[in-house]
Every structure is written in structure tokens, then in C-alpha cells.
């Protein structure tokens with residue numbers, strides 16, 4: 016509710032604390048840092064993207080993992096998802112009844128049946144996400160129920176709801192308000208479900224973000240009960256409420272899109288011209304921030320830089336990964352090491368090797384790793400738009416037998 020807290024949450028904290036940290040280092044060591052990096056995941060990834068545009072003079076390297084890019088729009092899109100699933104839920108207090116785990120597993124398998132082999136190997140990963148867009152069709156490739164729902168089909172209403180969720184929110188004129196999401200097999204996990212079915216209606220996440228932190232004027236009653244936040248999500252109007260994300264008043268003089276998103280997000284000239292580097296990594300099955308929104312940004316960044324943005328910024332998609340981690344994916348990777356190598360040794364990352372956290376992993380097991388994968392499977396994460404393609408020979412559990420190609 017505090018207008019200064021809103022701005023701090025958006026960018027003010029980074030703006031104030033980075034110079035303080037540098038001054039502290041200077042006092043302690045008698046000189047400033049040789050290099051400065053900013054990195055984070057989720058809202059921290061958003062901070063990194065904002066810093067790349069607002070405070071590029073402060074950093075030599077920027078790492079945005081699973082960034083909450085365009086966070087106010089993504090949070091509003093979550094309310095749209097909640098409205099879609101409410102239409103097909105058998106219990107509106109549990110949206111997962113509209114799209115159950117057996118049904119999501121069935122859809123994931125239908126995606127794999129069409130798209131898994133497009134990258135050269137049937138391995139439970141859809142690495143050629145772009146080709147899958149035109150190869151998989153929810154209406155054609157998922158059976159439509161002729162009787163009761165039993166996990167082997169979706170009803171026509173469910174297909175409509177799920178399809179709308181993947182296409183993203185629109186207003187009554189049909190104007191897209193956020194971004195599409197690609198079909199990827201990572202939706203059959205608790206992590207994906209928690210964003211779509213719990214956060215989207217809960218009184219600690221999306222409704223509160225939209226209704227209290229982002230819109231003007233704020234609606235403080237939303238947070239007081241789950242019934243209130245759920246009603247806010249279900250009744251959110253994309254013609255009359257959504258525009259409040261751009262409003263200001265005498266108290267809130269900066270709107271949510273201004274304080275939460277980078278000003279001119281594709282204008283990274285300061286970062287580029289001082290030789291700084293940027294790495295963005297995100298899962299294809301991020302349950303809250305659409306990989307397509309991030310991809311659209313990168314496509315525009317490429318255009319802005321005559322097709323040469325990869326000289327200073329690279330975008331890596333993690334097939335199957337959910338928000339920040341999890342999902343049927345090789346989701347352990349050290350993108351910071353790659354960034355440091357790029358900044359300090361001039362070695363641009365042509366691939367980042369990622370490892371699965373299967374059974375026996377010392378750092379914690381990812382339960383979504385399928386049992387037929389090598390528990391320590393490796394894959395190259397590839398700079399978009401290249402994708403990891405199997406070379407046709409050698410152990411398909413190992414990254415060295417894949418190439419990053421278009």
C-alpha cells in the first residue's frame with residue numbers, strides 16, 4: 016500500500032543498494048569491486064532485466080533466471096487462467112478439478128507423441144519447441160470425451176478452457192493482453208499446478224499482486240481471506256479492471272508497468288556499448304511467466320540490434336522446466352559461471368551444459384525426472400533460436416552427443 020515500497024519492490028531497492036554495496040566494498044578493501052554482477056531468479060530475474068535497462072552503468076554482467084518479465088501482465092494473466100479453469104472445475108474452490116493430473120499427463124503424452132522426435136531423439140524432451148507449435152494441436156491430437164471424464168480425454172469445454180489459457184488473456188475486442196505459451200510436456204507436475212490452480216486465486220500471490228501492489232487505487236480487502244482473493248480473480252474484468260494497471264493518482268504517481276518493467280526493454284545500448292554481457296534462462300513449462308513473452312522480448316532485442324544482439328545477450332530455453340526449477344528437465348546448470356567466463360575471458364556461451372537431478376542426486380532429487388532417464392542425464396542448453404539436436408550416434412543420455420543447431 017505504501018507508494019515508496021511499491022517503487023522499492025520494482026527497482027528502487029536495486030537503485031539504492033548497489034551503490035551502497037560498492038561503497039562498502041571500497042571502505043573495506045580500499046578499492047571498489049573489479050567486476051559487478053547482478054543476478055536472480057523469478058522476481059530477482061525481473062530485477063536483473065530491469066537493471067540491464069535502468070542501471071547498466073553499474074554492472075559488467077546480468078543473469079536473469081526465469082525472469083518475471085512484465086510481471087503485472089503475467090499476474091493478470093494468472094487471473095484469466097483461473098477464470099478459464101473455473102468454468103470446467105467440478106469444485107471451484109479447487110481449480111485442479113478442471114484439469115487433473117491424469118488429464119495433464121495425458122496431454123503431456125500427446126505433446127510428446129507429436130513433438131518429441133522433432134529434435135532427432137525420442138527422449139521425453141521437446142527441444143524443438145518452435146517446430147512443435149505447428150506440429151501439435153490440442154483440438155486434433157487430444158481425444159475429446161464422448162462420455163464421462165476419465166483421464167483419457169478432455170471435454171470440448173476443457174479444450175476451450177485449456178486452449179484459451181495457452182493463448183493468453185484477451186479483452187472483449189480480442190486484443191492480446193499478455194503472451195501465448197507454447198505446448199511443452201512439463202505441465203504434469205505439482206510445480207506447474209501450484210501456479211495455475213493455487214497462486215492464481217490465493218490471497219498471497221496473483222490476486223494480491225494485481226489488486227494491491229499494481230492497480231490504482233488498490234483494493235486492500237483482497238488479502239483478508241481466500242474467498243475474497245478468489246472472488247477478485249473470478250470477477251476480474253479485462254476491459255474495466257485491467258487498465259487500472261496503468262493508472263496513477265496523487266498518492267501513486269508511478270504506474271505498475273513503469274516501476275515493474277524495464278523502460279524501453281530492448282534499448283540496452285548502455286549495457287552493450289560498455290561491453291557488459293547478459294544471460295537469460297527460462298523453462299519452457301514455466302507455470303507463471305510465459306517463455307513466449309521472454310522470447311518476444313529477445314526477438315525484438317535482435318531486431319533492435321540488426322540481428323547481432325547475441326554479441327552481448329543470449330537467451331537459453333530449458334525444455335520441460337517449470338518456474339525456476341523442477342519439471343521433466345535437465346534443470347541444474349551454472350549460468351553464472353558461463354556469464355563470468357563471457358565477461359572476464361571473452362568466451363561467449365555457445366552452450367550451457369545442464370544436468371538432471373534424478374535418483375541419488377546429492378543436491379536433492381527432482382521427482383519429475385522420468386524413471387527411464389539416466390538420473391544424471393546431461394543436455395546442452397542452447398542459445399535461442401538454436402536447439403539441442405541429437406547427432407545421431409553416441410549415448411543419447413550425454414550432452415556431448417547433441418549439437419546446438421537451428
Ligand SMILES: [Ca+2]
Nearest residue numbers: 131136138140
Ligand atoms: Ca526429444
